[in-house]
Amino acid sequence: MERPLTQYIHPGCPPFDFKEYEMTGGYSALQKALKSMTPQEVQKLVQDSGLKGRGGAGFNTGMKWSFVPMGEDAPHPKYLIANADEMEPGTFKDRLLLEGNPHQLIEGMILAAYAIQADVSYIFLRWAYKKAAQLLRKSIQEAYAAGVLGKNILGSGFSLEMHLHTGVGRYMCGEETALLNALEGKRATPRAKPPFPQISGLYGKPTIVNNVETLCCVPHIVNNGAEWFKGLSNSEDSGTKLYGVSGKVNNPGCWELPIGVTMRELIEEHALGMKNGYQLKGVLPGGASTDFLTTEHLDVKMDFASVAAAGSRLGTGTMVVMDDATCPVGFVHNLQHFFAQESCGWCTPCREGLPWVEKMLLSLEQGNGTNEELELLQLHTQLLGPGNTFCALAPGAMEPLQSALKYFKEDFEMHVALHKCPYGE
Amino acid sequence: MQQIHTKEITKPEYLTDLERNEIDHEVALVPHKSAAVIEALKIVQHYRGWISDDSVNAIAAYLQMSAAEVDSVATFYNLIFRKPVGRHVILVCDSISCYVMKYGDIYKALQEKLKIRFGETTGDQCFTLLPNCCLGCCDHAPALMIDNDLYKDVTIDMLDRILTKYT
Amino acid sequence: MAKSLKLVVACSLIHDSPFEVIITNDTMSTIYIDNKPFEVKAGKNLLEACLSLGIDLPYFCWHPALGSVGACRQCAVKVFKDENDTRGRLVMSCMESIKDGLHLSVSDTTAKAFRSQVIEWLMTNHPHDCPVCDEGGSCHLQDMTVMTGHDYRRYHYKKRTYTNQYLGPFIHHEMNRCIQCYRCVRYYHDYAGGKDLNVFAAHNHVYFGREQNGVLQSPFSGNLTEVCPTGVFTDKTLREHYTRKWDLTTAPSVCHHCSLGCNTIAGERYGALRCITNRFNSQVNGYFLCDRGRFGYEFVNSDNRITQPLIRNRAVEAVDETVLMDHLRTLITNNTIIGIGSPRASVESNVALMQLVGKENFYQGISDNLGFIEKRIVEVLQTGVVKTASLNDIQQSDAILVLGEDIWNTAPVMALAVRQGVMHTAAEQALQNRALPAWHDAAVRELVQEEKGFLANCTITTSPLDEISTSVVHAAPDELARIGFAITQHLNASLSPVQLGNDAMTKVAAIAAALQRAKRPVIISGTSCYNEALIRAAFDIAAALKATADEVHIAYVLPECNSMGLAMMGASSFENAVLRVSRNTNVTAILLENDIYRNMPAHIADVFFDKCQQCIVLDSLNNPTTQKADVLIPAATFAEADGTLVNNEGRAQRFYQVFIPANKNIQESWKWLLKLQALKNGTGNGQAHHPEDVLTLCEQLMPQFTGIASVAPPHDFRIHGQSLPRAPHRYSGRTAMLSNLAVSEPKPKQDGDSPFTFTMEGFSGMPPSPLIPFFWSPGWNSIQSVNKYQQEPGGALRNEHAGQLLFQYKQEAAPVYFKDMPEAFVARNEKWLLLPQYYIMGSEELSFYTSGVAELSPDVYIAISEKDAEPLGVVNGSLISIKVFEQTYELPVKIEAALQRGVALMPAGLPGIQVMPWNGYVQLVSVKL
């Protein structure tokens, strides 16, 4: 089983420096692309490889790049941004890549930048990733020193600057347009789309924002080709995926696996099953803003289409397991508290709706809930749906709520009936 | 575009040479000064622990912005502190995996040990206790962070040992 | 059918998929609203389309002047892929472009439910304080709540509360009422460029205000009261004597506090003027006023009002109208009478005075200096070589040059228009070849970033406009004029070159190049530097640009609300009146609403009053001139009067009486003067005349005023035989108002001079535009009802009559250049060129009676350049003595880096300080302590 993204990552050991990375085949993709491929060819290759964004949207990466204006008349500077904000609760996959192999990301970024002919690139890193920041800073320096960043990279005529930007804490910063505002030194409220960042992004210039994992795939695709990348998976989608499991399992962690492994494999083989005395009750398959799946879905393949067919989203691929001793109402309340806090305050449904939802859930948890409020919660899951709010934060927030109301309905009703939480304190 | 009264603005000398140099470096990387405001806030907070009104005014003057523009940005972000904090900031992850793994117990223990709740600072100005969104180590929940140090798989027993490092 | 430009854009957000955006330009499209076809203008958004069709669709964050951002989610409608699509999807109408053939539904149940839900969300934190809220009855939030049908709140948790801020003397802050529509910041910060109001914090704790308590610094802060859809920012002056909108008696008015003639609505109750709000006029002020115009009205209610006719040496009680008239009969029949006109009195009053005393005996009540400059402006505009610029023309302009005028302080709303011109041009440039509609405010700002359209601001010293200027010049007026002439020379090489320093030459070349590239350049100058060369220089530039531009406009700023009207009368200056009274001993002067001591140095004014045999003064407030009166006649203020003003561009506009003062002594000056005319002629009582009769007379006497009589419909104008009510139909308590005096309702007061009644009776539809006393439409009680009066949101009013332009543009008129240029300015030894510094708050006579205006006015100082400070041995704050007309003042020094050497500035127009020899040389001596 190939693990291109993590083969050289050994938790506990320091990551490769430039030399080590190069010795194990690093930056050969960059050499290859700069010497023998046009930017459009790189775009095409990545598009053909079927690589889909790993940040949650699952949009074809090469296709996304193809919307960037190219050629003589294209506005400049163009920007490439690695989204390393990773603040989705339950998500800890990019950290592994950032701390485990920073040069892989840098190479992926240079390749992506070359493909769209970007002039400047940023890594937007969340504040809490102190170790990653330190490693990235060092690696960027090495890359400059080795001539793979800066002017006229490897004599190709292509130039690229790279900066590390650390955020100051807001989940919204991960949303790509809010991220752009944050980079511009503004409040991280999202921007309306259209215009899309590919056309008018950072400082009004064409910009691509990609997730860390997405970018880390690129060097391998360039090196080994589209067919190879497709062959890595055991499903419709291409490549491998970083999957994670957290919660009361025996071996929580993060692993690179062929995209399309089943949930059962993940939980039972990799996470080694539930801790003693706990039963699996529900799973958020790809972070806090995905719908619950339950035991009936254990054989669902963890790829974009299959998870969607099961009624949820692959999201970030890092699942949170809810056990039978955890109250679903409290669980969802915790999530809604997070989303209400992290709403930027720009649009009404999100700003006013989420705190209301949070309050109703708390009141329910404390035994003061009513049936009318259960209906109101249900109503909110529709009202805060996609398109009704300005960005995807609130719709994301509603996913676990709506599915909890579906799968764990009795739990909610018990709270009303008993006027207390049946799970105890 | 403002007029009527010109009020006394915080003097640029308020910022130290070190701070100014670092801000200058960030300014050089962006198309216009105001785009470096978040960086400037981070720099000043790095040296002073928090962002006071005077710091807001000084940054505003230095970046040719108004205090309101700076504060609008400063108050938006979680980790820009507009109130004084203790010498060490304890961030307890309160997000979902840590919830499942009972961060609540850790918080309760911290509350008892430090005699403060979220948002408060110990009397000796040593610790400020804050809740924080997912720290990105859900596989090692519950987690907390003190200054730059991340603590994983935290148990109540570990707390004393952890805290003594900072006292 | 529409021509459309197709552009495919993709997207990547979680729930999005690639889709297309279609932008159409300037054509009509057919869209289907609830299955009915409508022709709408392409290039707009669905909200604008619905509103222009008269469909009531609620909204908050959108504002016609601010564009769309899609934040509040109030304007949701359903759109359908095609006629077979029955599911459709919810969209925000303000964010959707019109596409030909588009199907949408406003009445769709899901869309309706969602809109009412948005209100319920907003209400989770909004207080239940309508009965005590200042906004109640003119609240956009109330209107929208009713419109969506939301009535029962299911939220029963604690509401969040905020601490309010002190924001200065004009604006009251009540943050708990905020519905987070962001309109305040978008207006104050983005639109008006104010820096000290913003949004703080995040999620449902966002806070709108200042970074700390303090006076709002923007002189356009008052517009917040109209921009905010609820009662967060309200008019503090109104609070002092609060009245609900529905209990106000209102009339269309015109601002009297500068020469721009912004349209206002003035509201009265119980004989006191309560508030001024904006009256939309697409050509003049649009949606916004400055704070002087909005809050400067308190002089009408001042204790200093003249309420009683007075005759010197007679007991006050002894004088009533009959006694007064008897006394005046002898005065005006036995003596030679001369008239002193006024730049702040209406055309009617000035004309009535001119007619009474005879053309040759009528003098402008302003100095030779100023009169000469104003005469030049009139001449220049009368040539018709270039068009005069409306404020709208300035907003639409793509390159602006300000030459010598501190418009920020002398014509504030013009500065606001200049800012829009600059922003608008930048947006236009950024949008070129982009599939992005101009109404998409946030996206346009992202694209534009810090780019600005071209503005060259050439003034004596710094101005808040500098920061949005491409090119800034600070120099003495003569230098600025020379720069102007040099620009013309660049535009027309046949003119002889001008010698300037290298630095100036570079700027000149850049300015000339930018103007030459422009399609719609505007040149702005004015009288405030007392420098006539500037007027000529500005004209020459504009004339030269005729060769390259599609349209050139020129704008001159004048000192007062009817300065232009008075200047057009072509009378001679006050100095000539002084000569006249010095030569003829037997002269009785009639002074019309003019404090001579504000226009003339005291010693000249004193001579005049010494030499006059008798002085008859008409005015509304006591001032140094009224002290000199032998006969004092109480004149009505604008709120108690009908009249016409000619603004700086030559636009005549009518203002209407808001109320009849209880005190019968107070009458319009023109009425008093017509009475005197009748006395003099010995015929009738002079009361058969209406404003339009005086204006017809004006046209007869002075052909340059041709057209002014049609400025507004005549007094007997009726719609369906009905007068127009000044009070809304929901006016309450009329019968109760005077019940402390008598139980029977008195007969309402009659107005013979205008088509208005003083009550709510009369025509209840939409009056033609100069006759709109208030904006109201069923379901639309707030000022947002303006939409209903417009052809399209933000566009001209239906049947708009935006005033009568008195200067005719002549396309064929060839420019004749002035050429003659002043010498270069050289600093003199121990003498300084003294120039006025104007202040929005403080420099104008009448607005000073509003306590907030006085509070915000500056203290007196003398400003000199840095380079002059050292030789004089002074620093900021040290005292300098300045000797003017035999009087010595000691003033604190303010050092201004931008000032040229040899120039000194003093605040102008502050009460208690006599007129300075502006544009003359004075000696400054450091006061050694």
Ligand SMILES: Cc1cc2nc3c(=O)[nH]c(=O)nc-3n(C[C@H](O)[C@H](O)[C@H](O)COP(=O)(O)O)c2cc1C
């Ligand atoms: C509220 C919100 C938070 C997000 N946070 C992240 C994040 O932390 N990291 C990330 O890569 N994408 C995040 N996304 C998705 C990004 O908007 C964007 O789709 C992604 O970075 C695109 O990269 P990809 O095409 O490589 O997946 C977030 C989206 C939303 C709506």
Ligand code: SF4
């Ligand atoms: S204060 Fe008024 S204008 Fe500003 S956001 Fe609140 S409701 Fe809107």
Ligand code: FES
């Ligand atoms: S008016 Fe359309 S979203 Fe606010």
